[in-house]
Structures are given as C-alpha cells and as structure tokens.
Amino acid sequence: MENEIILETKNIIKDFPGVRALDNVSFYLKEGEVLGLVGENGAGKSTLMKILSGAYPFPSYSGEIFWKGKKCEFSRPKDSEETGIAIIYQELNLIPKLTVAENIFLGREPTVGKTGIISWKRLFNQAKELLNLLNISIAPDENIENLSIGKQQMVEIAKALSYDARILILDEPTSALTDHEIESLFKMINSLRERGVSMVYISHKLDEIFEITDRVTVLRDGKTVGSKLTAELTRQELIAKMVGRDIKDMYPKQTVQINEAVLEVKDFFVNHPFLLGEKVVREVNFQARKGEVLGIYGLMGSGRSELLTAIFGSFPADSAGEVCIEGKRTDIRSTHQAIDYGLGLVTEDRKLFGLVLGMGVGENVTLSSLEKLSWYQIIRKQQEHEVIEKYTQSLKIKTPSSETTVGTLSGGNQQKVVIAKWLATDPKILLLDEPTRGVDVGAKVEIYQIINGLTKKGVAVVMVSSDLPEILGMSDRILVMHEGRMVKEFLKGESTQEKIMFYATGGNDGS
Amino acid sequence: MGLKKKFFQQALIKKYGNLIGLITLVIIVTILTRGTFFTQRNLVNVLRQVSVNGILAVGMTLVILIGGIDLSVGSVVALTGIIAAMSQSLGTIPAIILTLIAGAIIGGWNGFFVTKFKIPPFIITLGMMTIARGLCLVISKGQAISGLNDSFLDISESYISPPVAITAIVLGFLVLAFFTAMQKRKKRLNGQTSNSTIAGIMNILLIFAAAAFTIWLVSYRGLPMGALIFLVIAFAGMCVLRRTRFGRYVYAVGGNEEASRLSGINVKLVKFLVFTIMGVLAAVSGMVLAARLNAGVPTAGVMFELDAIASVVIGGTSLSGGYGSVGGSIIGAFIIGVLNNGMQLLHIPSFYQEIVKGIIIIGAVLMDRKKK
Missing domain, CATH: 3.40.50.300 (P-loop containing nucleotide triphosphate hydrolases)
Known part of the structure; x- marks a missing residue:
C-alpha cells in the first residue's frame, strides 16, 4: 500500500x-x-x-x-x-435547533431556482443520500438537540465530507x-x-x-x-x-517536616456538569499533610481541575463523598464556606476566574480577606494598606502602585496577585491549579519559592500541573489521575516522567 | 516635556471631562438665555428638578455597576407616590416608612428574580415597569390623589434657612478639606506617590469654588429639602462605594462575576441588595415628587428610568459593569437637568427637547469610547 x-x-x-x-x-x-x-x-x-x-x-x-x-x-x-481539510473540534459546531440536513448544508441549501427559497425536498434527499453513503443511521429531519453527542459528531463528520474533505x-x-x-x-x-x-x-x-x-x-x-x-x-x-523534557535546575524545592493530615478526601465522586449519569471524578481518596506539596498530574479531561473546584465547593455539579479538614467532616457548599474552613484555590485561568481585571492590584489582593480588614461594613483603609504592602513586597509583585489596574501587569505578576489574594486569607490548605501556566521562567522560580515559604509555615499545598518537570521538581508526593480516577501514587524520588506519563495515559500495572 | 504635558492634559480630561462638559453647558445656556438661567432663583429651581432624577441616578449607578439595568424605576416612582398619598391618614412618619417598605419589596422582587431564576434584569424590570404602572392606575382608579399632609409636603417644599444652610456648608467643606489633607499626609507617610502639586491646587480650587457657589446659591432662600435629601443620598452613595465592603463587592461583581464568586463573595446577595436599594431610592424619589406635586399621580415618572440611565452613562459608568462612580452620575444628572431647564427657558418645543437630549446622550457615550 x-x-x-x-x-x-x-x-x-x-x-x-x-x-x-x-x-x-x-x-x-x-x-x-x-x-x-x-x-x-x-x-x-x-x-x-x-x-x-x-x-x-x-x-x-x-x-x-x-x-x-x-x-x-x-x-x-x-x-x-x-x-x-476539515477539523472536527472537541466542541461541536452545530446549531441545536436546526435539523441534521440544515446543519449539513448550512449556507448552501438547495433552492428553488434562483428565488432563495429553500427546496426542502432536495435538501432532505441530499442529506439522506450522504448519510446512507456513510452508513450513518440518523434521520435527516431530526433536530440536532435530540441527538447524542456521538451522533452529533457523526453529523459533523458527514458535513465535513459533504465539502469533499x-x-x-x-x-x-x-x-x-x-x-x-x-x-x-x-x-x-x-x-x-x-x-x-x-x-x-x-x-x-x-x-x-x-x-x-x-x-x-x-x-x-x-x-x-x-x-x-x-x-x-x-x-x-x-x-x-x-516526555523526556530536560529537568533544568530551576526547582528550589525545600523539604520540610511533614506533619499530620489536614485534608482528607474519601470516596469522592463528582458528576458531569451536563451529561446525566456521567462522572468526571470517580472514587478518589487522598490526604494532604501539613508542610507537604502534593502534586496531582493528569492530562486534559482527567478530572484534576474538577476535583479541586469540587473540593472548594465551586464546581457547578453535585459531588458525593467526604471531605474532612483537620479531622472534621465538612459540607462545603460555597466558596465563602471553603474560605472559612481555611481552603484557598488559585484557579487555572487567572483572567476568567482569578482576577477582576479592571480593579486595582490592591483591591484584588484583599478581595477574599476584606471581612477581616473591616469594622462591620467599613473597610479599615490603614490595615488594608498594610496587608497589600506586605504581600506585594513579600511576593515581589512588580507594579507601579497598588492602585494600578491589575489587567496591565505581566502574566507572572498577575499570577502573583492571585496567589497574594489567597495568602491574605491565611489558608491552611492551598489548592493550586496550574500555578505557573503562561508565566515566564523568572516568575516561575519566584512562585516555587512562595510555595516553599508556605510549606515552611505548615500549609498543605495541593498542586495540579500539566508540567511534568514541575510536578517532579516540587512535589513531596505525586498522584496520577486518568479518566477521573487516582490511578497511581508516587513518593518523592520514586517516579520519572516516563512512569507518570505511563499511568496518565491509561497504562496499568498489568500491561 | 511636551509629551508629559499632553499626558497630563489627557489625565485631566479623563478625570474632569464630565465636569468640564457641565460647566461648558452652563455657560452656553447662560449666554443663550441672556443670564436668566444663571440666577439664584432659577438655579435653585434646577436643583429641585434634578433632585428626583438624581436620587434615581445614585441607585441606578449601583445597578449598572453590577452589570444590570432597572427599567421599572419610573413606574415605581409613580406607584410609591400614590402609596404615600393614600397612606397620609396614618400620619406622615408611618406613611413614609410604609412607602419605603413598599419600594424595598418591589426592588427585592426584581433582585429575587434576577438572582434566584437568573432572569436578565432587562426582562424582569421591564415586566415590573408595566406591573407597577398598572398597579398605579388600579389603586388610584386612574385619578391623581391629592390632599397630602402639610408635614409631608415639607419633604420637598420646605427650605433649610440660609444661615443654617451656610453654616452647614462651611462646616461640611472644612471637614472635607480636613479629611483630604489627612489622606494626603497618610499617603505620603506610606511612601506612595502623591498627586502632583498642580492637581492638588486644582482640587483645592475646585473645593473652594464649589463652596462659594453653593453658599451664594443658598443665600437666596436657603436649601430646598428635596435637594438636601438628594445631596445626602449622593454623599452616602459615594461613601458606600468607596469605603465599605459592600461597595467593593459591587465593583468586583460587575468586573468579573465568576472571579468574585470564586473569591468567596456572595454574588447573589450583592445583586439582591443592589436591586433592593434601587427600590428604596425609587420610593424616596417618588415621595419627593409627590410632595412637590402635592399629589400621588398615576401617570407621573414616565421615562424617568431613561433619564436615570442616561445620567449614569453620561457620568462615565460602563454599561457592562465594573467601572464608574456616583460622582459621575450626579454630574450626568445635572447635565440633563440643565439641558431640560435651559430648553424650557428658551421655549424650545418639548418635542425638539427630546431629540436634543437623545443626541447629547449618544455624544457623551461616543466621547467615553474615544477616551478608552
């Protein structure tokens, strides 16, 4: 051939x-x-x-x-x-309220003469021919929204082929x-x-x-x-x-005394936000201990971010199982409660979920800790100012002033503002979701040093990252996720990039 | 150096652009009316006219800051006016309390649907606009309800006598100057870059000019009670937005709702409260208007929501939320008030007045776009 x-x-x-x-x-x-x-x-x-x-x-x-x-x-x-060339994206591009035939021939519907009036008969016949040719058993007059995702994908493929892809x-x-x-x-x-x-x-x-x-x-x-x-x-x-990327000497990991567990997650399940009956996190069990960096590695769709947001009480679907903090069972239903329990979550996309881009650096830093800085409703400006100064200095946030709009800072400095916001709440457990994505190397190292500072103070850090060298370089323990499950645990020094990738891509000890 | 100067000028226009617009408008109207506009008598009148819309504009600023809109305020002004008029027999204070509660319930209703069922504010307040207008006509049977208590009329018609008003203004400005100076000092002690001396002098001059102008204004007959209520509400609005947690959350929710929620802010509560406050302020505005008209009028307040929204937009608040200030909206309310009054003085037919107002609103938003 x-x-x-x-x-x-x-x-x-x-x-x-x-x-x-x-x-x-x-x-x-x-x-x-x-x-x-x-x-x-x-x-x-x-x-x-x-x-x-x-x-x-x-x-x-x-x-x-x-x-x-x-x-x-x-x-x-x-x-x-x-x-x-035709691309079938993960997110399908069909119009839910229109029929299969209309979607396939969108923008080039057969018309009656040159009137611009759609000839429905020819439209459905052409669609039927195409679907038959491809052995797809979908009625051309069915509405897209009534089809399963799999069938919708078939329609998308049929549409692509109708363009002679x-x-x-x-x-x-x-x-x-x-x-x-x-x-x-x-x-x-x-x-x-x-x-x-x-x-x-x-x-x-x-x-x-x-x-x-x-x-x-x-x-x-x-x-x-x-x-x-x-x-x-x-x-x-x-x-x-x-894998096999160079592990450069940029992980200033400092190991400190690891103490008792502060966060225990038992038999944790999270439902899919819109697919009924599907789960994005299944039967997850883990602990995070004081002074420890727990790395979680998983590829796209492994449920790692969903796990963190669900623990933090901000995932838009139900979860089941137990989350215990300092031995007490919790029932976190809002981020506000999560903060009261001593949790913090540095979210994956800082522009969408981390920052109010139009507000000042200082206002973003104190957004989650304003309650502590207020007398009833009145913000104590002096105290607020001290907190802002403390964190902009200790995290080395480079900004002209604390009133500068946060959206004008560089990616690394924006990320440090998000971290500062959570440090200002004095968390016992800090969940980090891709903490160094889109951040330059210099700022990365500074963020690792911030993590060192946290573990030294006895904070438990749970870090999700797609960056293998980072996971290997900074974690005391590594959990690997695949399709919503924790498939493997490695202690520091036990793992290599190959081993982690093996489990993350669905390999198991049997194969 | 030239560049720095240009930058400074731009910053100046950004900060004082609306105020410069207002002053220019006042000068133009004064010239066109050959001075009739700029008399104490007429200006006090403008102040009273602006009060009703100004109170609404303060609330509308909050609503628009969270990315919402409230189309029902005009109808609510009429409805609360009627409620106040019909409950006069209970006594003035109970009537006022009852009316405020009614406003809170209507605003809370809007907020409830927006937060609980995620109905867009545009739709739910559009519905409330018609419901409230219908209720006005039902409970008043289509008739204006007159015969208000004299003590109720004081809400709009009484004056704070000139000596008291002047003393209050002088004290007020002194306190303001004191706090501004304290803040400057604190900032300098904290090592922050303070504003340049020119801006500082500008600020001081502005405060003095404002003080002198208001003293001159009230020396005629005193300060109208309606205007006082407006000024107090405006001041309170500024303080809430600048000094309180709630105010900070309003900006945060408008700027990025999802990030606010993830930062532990109770976004729904903030939105609910904002709509409730809007309802209460609409009730205050409704009472001031009823007292001025000496009646609860079922057809009052038509299009007031648009004047309030226009004031906020002219004042530079972003319709998508997160950015803006009460101060800007107040200037916006004055711009609309001066326009209305000036065109009346010039005997421009009311049909044309609407057209001019529309053009000014579009122009203001265009200017705002250009600034960004």
Whole structure:
C-alpha cells in the first residue's frame, strides 16, 4: 500500500509573545492513512492544527505546507476548507435547533431556482443520500438537540465530507463519548480509511492510538520528536518520546517536616456538569499533610481541575463523598464556606476566574480577606494598606502602585496577585491549579519559592500541573489521575516522567 | 516635556471631562438665555428638578455597576407616590416608612428574580415597569390623589434657612478639606506617590469654588429639602462605594462575576441588595415628587428610568459593569437637568427637547469610547 503523500508540512515555526509554540515542525500524511498525533498538554498540537485550518493565517507563521506536492498558503479558514481539510473540534459546531440536513448544508441549501427559497425536498434527499453513503443511521429531519453527542459528531463528520474533505482532523474525538459510541466512531474511521480519506487523530488516550492509527507522530515542546508506524511502536517507546523534557535546575524545592493530615478526601465522586449519569471524578481518596506539596498530574479531561473546584465547593455539579479538614467532616457548599474552613484555590485561568481585571492590584489582593480588614461594613483603609504592602513586597509583585489596574501587569505578576489574594486569607490548605501556566521562567522560580515559604509555615499545598518537570521538581508526593480516577501514587524520588506519563495515559500495572 | 504635558492634559480630561462638559453647558445656556438661567432663583429651581432624577441616578449607578439595568424605576416612582398619598391618614412618619417598605419589596422582587431564576434584569424590570404602572392606575382608579399632609409636603417644599444652610456648608467643606489633607499626609507617610502639586491646587480650587457657589446659591432662600435629601443620598452613595465592603463587592461583581464568586463573595446577595436599594431610592424619589406635586399621580415618572440611565452613562459608568462612580452620575444628572431647564427657558418645543437630549446622550457615550 504505497500511497501518495497528500499533505506535508516543512519547518513550521510559530511564535507567540515570549514563547515559540512550534519549532521547525515537519510531518506528512499519506492518502488513506490515520495518523496519531500525540504530545503532552501544550506540546503544540492545537497550534499546528490551527495553522492547517487557516485559523492562524499564512504570514503569521513561517514554513511551508504542501498539498499533493503543491505549495499552499491558507490565509483564512475557507482556503483550507476548499483545499479539502476539515477539523472536527472537541466542541461541536452545530446549531441545536436546526435539523441534521440544515446543519449539513448550512449556507448552501438547495433552492428553488434562483428565488432563495429553500427546496426542502432536495435538501432532505441530499442529506439522506450522504448519510446512507456513510452508513450513518440518523434521520435527516431530526433536530440536532435530540441527538447524542456521538451522533452529533457523526453529523459533523458527514458535513465535513459533504465539502469533499480529503483530510479529517479529529481533535480528542472520544472525550465525551460512551464506549459504544467510540466503537461506532472507530467503525466509521475504518470505512473512511478504505475510501481513501486521510485522518489526523489527536488523543491523549494511548489505547485508542494503538487501536486505530497507522502511524504516530509525536510533538514535544513544539518540536516533532519522531514518527513511526504504530505496529512497530511499543507503549514505553511512545511515552519516552512524549516526555523526556530536560529537568533544568530551576526547582528550589525545600523539604520540610511533614506533619499530620489536614485534608482528607474519601470516596469522592463528582458528576458531569451536563451529561446525566456521567462522572468526571470517580472514587478518589487522598490526604494532604501539613508542610507537604502534593502534586496531582493528569492530562486534559482527567478530572484534576474538577476535583479541586469540587473540593472548594465551586464546581457547578453535585459531588458525593467526604471531605474532612483537620479531622472534621465538612459540607462545603460555597466558596465563602471553603474560605472559612481555611481552603484557598488559585484557579487555572487567572483572567476568567482569578482576577477582576479592571480593579486595582490592591483591591484584588484583599478581595477574599476584606471581612477581616473591616469594622462591620467599613473597610479599615490603614490595615488594608498594610496587608497589600506586605504581600506585594513579600511576593515581589512588580507594579507601579497598588492602585494600578491589575489587567496591565505581566502574566507572572498577575499570577502573583492571585496567589497574594489567597495568602491574605491565611489558608491552611492551598489548592493550586496550574500555578505557573503562561508565566515566564523568572516568575516561575519566584512562585516555587512562595510555595516553599508556605510549606515552611505548615500549609498543605495541593498542586495540579500539566508540567511534568514541575510536578517532579516540587512535589513531596505525586498522584496520577486518568479518566477521573487516582490511578497511581508516587513518593518523592520514586517516579520519572516516563512512569507518570505511563499511568496518565491509561497504562496499568498489568500491561 | 511636551509629551508629559499632553499626558497630563489627557489625565485631566479623563478625570474632569464630565465636569468640564457641565460647566461648558452652563455657560452656553447662560449666554443663550441672556443670564436668566444663571440666577439664584432659577438655579435653585434646577436643583429641585434634578433632585428626583438624581436620587434615581445614585441607585441606578449601583445597578449598572453590577452589570444590570432597572427599567421599572419610573413606574415605581409613580406607584410609591400614590402609596404615600393614600397612606397620609396614618400620619406622615408611618406613611413614609410604609412607602419605603413598599419600594424595598418591589426592588427585592426584581433582585429575587434576577438572582434566584437568573432572569436578565432587562426582562424582569421591564415586566415590573408595566406591573407597577398598572398597579398605579388600579389603586388610584386612574385619578391623581391629592390632599397630602402639610408635614409631608415639607419633604420637598420646605427650605433649610440660609444661615443654617451656610453654616452647614462651611462646616461640611472644612471637614472635607480636613479629611483630604489627612489622606494626603497618610499617603505620603506610606511612601506612595502623591498627586502632583498642580492637581492638588486644582482640587483645592475646585473645593473652594464649589463652596462659594453653593453658599451664594443658598443665600437666596436657603436649601430646598428635596435637594438636601438628594445631596445626602449622593454623599452616602459615594461613601458606600468607596469605603465599605459592600461597595467593593459591587465593583468586583460587575468586573468579573465568576472571579468574585470564586473569591468567596456572595454574588447573589450583592445583586439582591443592589436591586433592593434601587427600590428604596425609587420610593424616596417618588415621595419627593409627590410632595412637590402635592399629589400621588398615576401617570407621573414616565421615562424617568431613561433619564436615570442616561445620567449614569453620561457620568462615565460602563454599561457592562465594573467601572464608574456616583460622582459621575450626579454630574450626568445635572447635565440633563440643565439641558431640560435651559430648553424650557428658551421655549424650545418639548418635542425638539427630546431629540436634543437623545443626541447629547449618544455624544457623551461616543466621547467615553474615544477616551478608552
């Protein structure tokens, strides 16, 4: 089966302010081939796909893209679509209130002559033909909102193929599917492959990669680190390619005396926010102890952030199980209660969830601790000022003044403001969700030093991170999550990047 | 140096832009009316006219700061006016208390639906606007209810006598100056960069000019009670927003609701309270108006919500919430008041007045956009 190369990229470089997201990425895709694209969170997969889809238009990157040997430049999404590339995103782009047929032919509905009036008969017939051809058993006049996620995805794929797409890019296609739906998706992928459609299959689930792909290309830190036929690849080999980032000497971890547990989580379940019966966190048990940094590693969709927000009482779905703080069972229903229990949560996205960007640095720092700084309703300005000064100095927040709008600071300084806000509440347990994402190296080290300072004071730190070296460098203990479960615990020094990735991608001690 | 000067000018316009707009407007109107506008008698009249809208604008500032809107205030002004008029027989104080409670209930109702059922404020207050207007007509049977107690009329019609008013103003400004100086000193002790001397002198000049102007104004007949109520509410509004936890939370909720919730703020309570306060202030405004008209009028207050919203927007508060001030809204209320009064003095037909007002509102928002 010596098929022709349909798509090839050469030396793609894409820079964002301060970071190089893609560094000389070259890969190719043959006709009728399913290529697995794997890499850690932030390895550059989505950036690469956005370049192929024209979402990052032509001159914003350097390098070349070839379609069947011919050079092309996608300066808008339509160019890429017309060439024959279609992306099925994790979040589906269908209109729930319209029918399957209307969604498939959105914007190019068959009309009666040139009147602009839709010919419903032809619309439904065309949709039916297409769905039959693809062996999809969905009625073309069904409303999208009545279909399961799996069926909706099929409609999306049918829509893409109706544009004569020759390449389908599937971005984490199984993240919201049931086992049965995954099975039908794989059937469809197989039949498309036979028809000569090429596919790029992006997934964190290595089992799926081994089951469905012909070849795997691995990205790490924006570079292609290898490409190999799936049949010739072992799981260990693949994981070794994905991780193996240098652990630079930038983790100033100081181990302190670890004392009794302050946070105990027992048999903890969290429901999916909108899929009934689904759970995003299952049967989680763990403890966090005074003076300890507990690292939690998991890939996208492993339930790590959901776990933290649910413990903090701010996840928009119900949870079950026990959360005990200092041995007492709690029933935290609001963030306000969580703060009273001595919990703090540095959220993942500081712009959306961490800061009030239009307010001053100082006002953000004291937002969670104003109660302590007030006489009834009146804010004690002098005390507030002292607290702001204390934390801007001790966390080295670089700001012209405490009244400066926080949105004008750099990412690292913004993150320090979020941390300062929680330190000002004097927490016993601090939950950190991706504390150094989008932060420059200098500020990273400063944040690690802040963590050291906390453990020295006996605070229990629970840190979720996608950054393996960071997890390894800063944690006293590491928990690995996969599909909502705690699948492995490592003590300091027991683990390596490979071992953690092995469990995070669904490997178990049996395999 | 030139750049610094330009930057300084921009900062000046940003800070005092609305005030400069108001002063320019006053000068234009004074010239056009050949001075009739700028007489003590007329200015006191303007002050009384502005009071009703100004009280609403203070509440509306809070509502808009949390990213909301309240379209029902005009109807609530009429309804509370009627409630006050109908409960006169209970005595003036009980009538006032009853009316305030009614306002709180209406505002609380709005707040309840906004927070509990997540209904957009636009919709729920639009509904309340019609409900309250209908209730006005039902309970008054479509008739104006007159014959208010003399002591109730004092809410709008009495004057604080010139000597008392002047003494109060002098004392008030002295206290203000004292606190400003204290704050400056504290800031300097804390090592913060204090404002430049020019800005400091500007501030002092402004305070003195304001003091001199108000003394001149009240030396005519004194300070109208309605205006006093407005000024007290405005001052209280500023203090609440600047000095209290609640005020800080209002800005936070408007700026980023999700981050506020995750910071432990009871977002629902803040929103509920803001709408309740709006209801209470609408009741105060309703009573001042009823006292001025010497009747509860079921058709009163039509379009008052729009004047209040316009005042807030002209005053520079962002309609998406999180940014703005009561001070700006008060200046906005005065701009609208001066416009209304000036156009009346110039005998511009009321149809045209509406058009001019609309253009001014759009212009003010455009200016605001440009500043950002």
